[in-house]
Amino acid sequence: MTSSMLLGITTIAYLVASGLYIALLVFRVKKLGTLATGLTAVTFLVQTAAIILRWMESYRMGYGHPPLSNMYESLVFFSWATVIFYFGLELKFKNRILGAFAIPFAFVSMALASMFHPDAIQPLVPALQSNWLFAHVMTCFVGYAAFAVASGLGVMYLVKLKFQGKEGLLASLPELRVIDDIIHKTIVFGFLWLSAGIITGAIWANSAWGTYWSWDPKETWSLITWFVYAAALHARFTRGWGGKRIAWLAIIGFVAVVFTYYGVNFLLSGLHSYGSG
């Protein structure tokens, strides 16, 4: 069994789990929810095993580094982080329907990784050989995962709002007030981790190149993302923004995240170029 095989299984299983969560949303059969959560939990364990295995494989190849060093590995980790964050939400809010708006992110991320990015384990270039690699990527991706789920919940909010009154299909969704609260808390959580991600990146850059901020496109886009969420939080805390507007900001914020994480590597050049492999 190699990590690549396990990750292949993970991709397909997250697809099935996404289908089950969406089926739960549509048909409201409780058993579907149990099945969806069960499958996601097992898949998550398989994925965890695959990540550990890949880490060990890199040692066997003589490179020895955590599997967070290129686009393929980071997409796998993003998927993993999204699932663990979603499980936290499911436990806290005791609602499985949230999965229909979260687990698809885990699947899409795995699918992108396997379709567009080479899965070969590569040695680390000298710039990446640092303990900050782990801290920086970890913090960023916990934040990204939270923002992904927040945007999914934003979509959920807008869908529920649109069909309010003629419920039926969407009756099982949590109340608007509850969704709004979860979106806000998720953004707060993500914002703390994004801040930590930017800071660890700055400290690392300073210890590698002697400059903590150089307006490189990746840095700049992470700052743009930070501004979007900072604006959302200020609008809520001081102007009482909620509901539709926060739902939209959660979606816009995640577009900025996707661009920071994915778009910048392909459309703009800069220091982070090693992340595009």
Next chain:
Amino acid sequence: MKSGNGKIMSGKNKNDLWAFFSSVKLALFTFFALALASIIGTIIPQGGEFLHFVESRHLSSGTIKVMQALSLPDMYHSWWFVGFLSLFAINLIVCTIDRFPNLLRLVRMDNIALGVDRIVKMPQRRQWFTAAGVEDAESFFAAKLAGFGWKVRHGAHDGHTLLFAQKGPWTRLGVIGVHTSILLIFVGAIIGSSLGFKASLMLPEGTTAAQVYSSGNDNATIPLKFQLRCDWFELDRYDNGTPKDYRSELTVLEDGHEVLKKAIEVNDPLVYRGITFYQSSYQPIKGSYAVEISDKARNLSHRFFIRPGKEIKWPEAGVGFGIVEQRPLYPNSIRHKIWFNDPAGDPVEFWVANGSRVPVVRGGNKYEIVIKQMYATGLQVAHDPGVWFVYAGCIIMLLGLYVAFFMSHRRVWVVLTPTDDGRLKVNFNGSTNKNRVGFDNHFNHMAEELGADESINLTRE
């Protein structure tokens, strides 16, 4: 009359200006403006890449002039971008000064003198009656609240007996911490750019430098108060040819004396007198080679930087040597044919692969030779006295965010009021500024336990 009116007017103007600079609207505007402007800077390549960009897009000279007038090639340092950053900073300062007194008032407020009318209207509330006396009830609630982890203060107000306890009043200042941390980072950045420098240096192996070259537009030379020598540079590659490690052995000299030696790598710089030298790149010096020979018997070692076809003498060991021929070595290396001579016998010739260490046995003595491409090591040089402000700002920001988002100021009161029928009315109240749900649960749990305790027999009626 007139002057009084004028005074009011100027006071109002001042307040308007103050209100403008302390407003969240301005904060939202600067977030938006900075985000939008930053996008421009990521689309239009900055600095040296700008010329390349305008050439490849065949932009007209008029367009280029407009872009240059707006400082787009160096947008993040342009007057207008720095203007937005300054606006952001002013907004933060004014907003912090504006809100600080109010927050401090909330932190230091005397919650016992708050007024019973307001206390009993707090969001979390319970009301009981008891036949117990005031002192018994007071000590009962004091003991119970202490058991729940609250530090209780006693007081009296308007004929009521009060108990009050609070947790985390200071957490209200978390937001101030976050805002101050951003200002601290700005201060660090300003100190760094005005008192520090960024520079670079290409230092060939075996050479010494006493100055570095500014990375700014002027490329000015910056003299060092010491000398830096590169003794050796080593490049390690993975099997697929990509660089694995590059390493420079550096020596710091003061007035010709060696004071510090360190081998630096990417991510592991050398710091001396507040100046940091980072390994950043390297450059082969064509046609030159670095040779290290050790004389095992006499425990001598020496490094030479040579060109092929010339005899090199090492008088200390009585050795002469040179490169007489070179050939490619599959897949991407070369090998050297070395001519070697010492007093032990006739000269010999042998092949050595680039970078590998080979023994040479001569009579009773043994030498070791390694020969490799000669390099210049590329160093980034930085002096940044502001970086500690930036780091302090970063730490305060994370702590502040945690406090501001995840910690709350929770307050509970017990108000004891004698009633007309000789009993005591008990009001148990609580409030929190954040995490209402969590506090609700805690409060309900406490209220249930208090109500169930039979020592002073609390009843609803």
